[in-house]
Amino acid sequence: MAQIHPQRFVADVVVTCDAVNTVYAPGIVDVEDGKIQWVGPKGDAPEANSVFEENDVGGLLMPGLVNTHCHTPMTLVRGVGDGLPLQKWLTEAMWPREGLMTSEDVWWGMTLGSAEMLERGVTTSCEMYLFEEAIIDAVQQTGARLVMTPVVISESGRSLRKYIKDLTELYEDHHNPTGRTTIGVAAHSAYNLGINPVAELAGLARSLDTIFHLHLAETQQESADLERQFGQSITQILYNHGVLDGQVLAAHSVWVDQADIDLMAETGVAVAHCPVSNMKLGSGIAPLLDLRAAGVTVGYGTDGPASNDSLDLWEEVKIAPLLARVRALDSTAVTAAETLAMATREGASALGLHNTGSLIAGNVADIIRIDLNQSTFVPVTSPDELIAHLAWSGSNRLVTDVWVAGRQVVVDGGVQTVDTERAQAQVQERAFRLAG
Numbered sequence: 001m002a003q004i005h006p007q008r009f010v011a012d013v014v015v016t017c018d019a020v021n022t023v024y025a026p027g028i029v030d031v032e033d034g035k036i037q038w039v040g041p042k043g044d045a046p047e048a049n050s051v052f053e054e055n056d057v058g059g060l061l062m063p064g065l066v067n068t069h070c071h072t073p074m075t076l077v078r079g080v081g082d083g084l085p086l087q088k089w090l091t092e093a094m095w096p097r098e099g100l101m102t103s104e105d106v107w108w109g110m111t112l113g114s115a116e117m118l119e120r121g122v123t124t125s126c127e128m129y130l131f132e133e134a135i136i137d138a139v140q141q142t143g144a145r146l147v148m149t150p151v152v153i154s155e156s157g158r159s160l161r162k163y164i165k166d167l168t169e170l171y172e173d174h175h176n177p178t179g180r181t182t183i184g185v186a187a188h189s190a191y192n193l194g195i196n197p198v199a200e201l202a203g204l205a206r207s208l209d210t211i212f213h214l215h216l217a218e219t220q221q222e223s224a225d226l227e228r229q230f231g232q233s234i235t236q237i238l239y240n241h242g243v244l245d246g247q248v249l250a251a252h253s254v255w256v257d258q259a260d261i262d263l264m265a266e267t268g269v270a271v272a273h274c275p276v277s278n279m280k281l282g283s284g285i286a287p288l289l290d291l292r293a294a295g296v297t298v299g300y301g302t303d304g305p306a307s308n309d310s311l312d313l314w315e316e317v318k319i320a321p322l323l324a325r326v327r328a329l330d331s332t333a334v335t336a337a338e339t340l341a342m343a344t345r346e347g348a349s350a351l352g353l354h355n356t357g358s359l360i361a362g363n364v365a366d367i368i369r370i371d372l373n374q375s376t377f378v379p380v381t382s383p384d385e386l387i388a389h390l391a392w393s394g395s396n397r398l399v400t401d402v403w404v405a406g407r408q409v410v411v412d413g414g415v416q417t418v419d420t421e422r423a424q425a426q427v428q429e430r431a432f433r434l435a436g
């Protein structure tokens, strides 16, 4: 990669999404070697060293969004089986097609989806899928940030022994917390694999000191057999088997009661909240307020593009608080600043990434620019209103430019690292083959 000059970004507004939601208007972000060196109000900026390139970007800068739960290569099956009941959708529409997918299919599906996310201001995604090498390679090309958690699923035919060997090698080759890729461990779910394999995989994640990603309590019925057998909720069963120790990322967590939530809080489980997917698949409403009140870290996920069907995290930014408010009949539940935090720094923290998700000195420069010359951002009489505009009337259409680790990957709304037309044609053609 070409050497990037140190840059000083001058913006009308900098929304840092730091712990106290600081806003600077106008603000400056200094970036060197892919990292933020300084951020603050324009008037207080240190003397710019002559090697800094001044970049007067105007508009609003904020951290890139973080998608904490995704199966992005499912761009290849977007829209398939729409309206089928969940079990039929999986067994008749998804799995037969996924069974035909090759590594090259997944590379193209990931490339297209990664470009879609970057253009919408999503700079990081946590992927749970097969063909991990193809996914890592695709995202190296697109320039996004990736947390790769290759999935163990009973239908894959890969034995647990083989997986553990492969995953350990993958971790050694690609886990790079100072670069753009980290590796975690994933089990599809306890209902798919059984408790003991899940416990073993959770142990693997702990031994590698990385995240353990699984689907937990997405639908009411999925774990009914296990729950009958053990006489406990699925969350309690996993807790009793030590699965929740370590850095656990539980996707969905819709069907968890207060006792479950207390166990999740006690063990530091983070939740990938996927309200749009949960609504589309009729899974239920996750208890977002109870999770947050207990101190559980919550980030947002789109889930796969076949169950959403977009990769546009701005929808979750708005819909998550709306759902929480209508469930609680409380218009004060989940503030604008809180929903932005879940889409940025709290999502990053849920993924074990502690150097992205907010614009603070020392973090990597994962930055997006929002166009403020839009009717939806008028009027602004205080910085709080800007935060409210981002949360309630923000949208992917407002994202003009995107930098990941200081490298610009989206310019004027167009991704620079992917030939999007070619990727669309490839996905289109491959989808026909997968349809049989």
Ligand SMILES: [Zn+2]
Pocket: 069, 070, 071, 215, 251, 303, 304
């Ligand atoms: Zn999922």
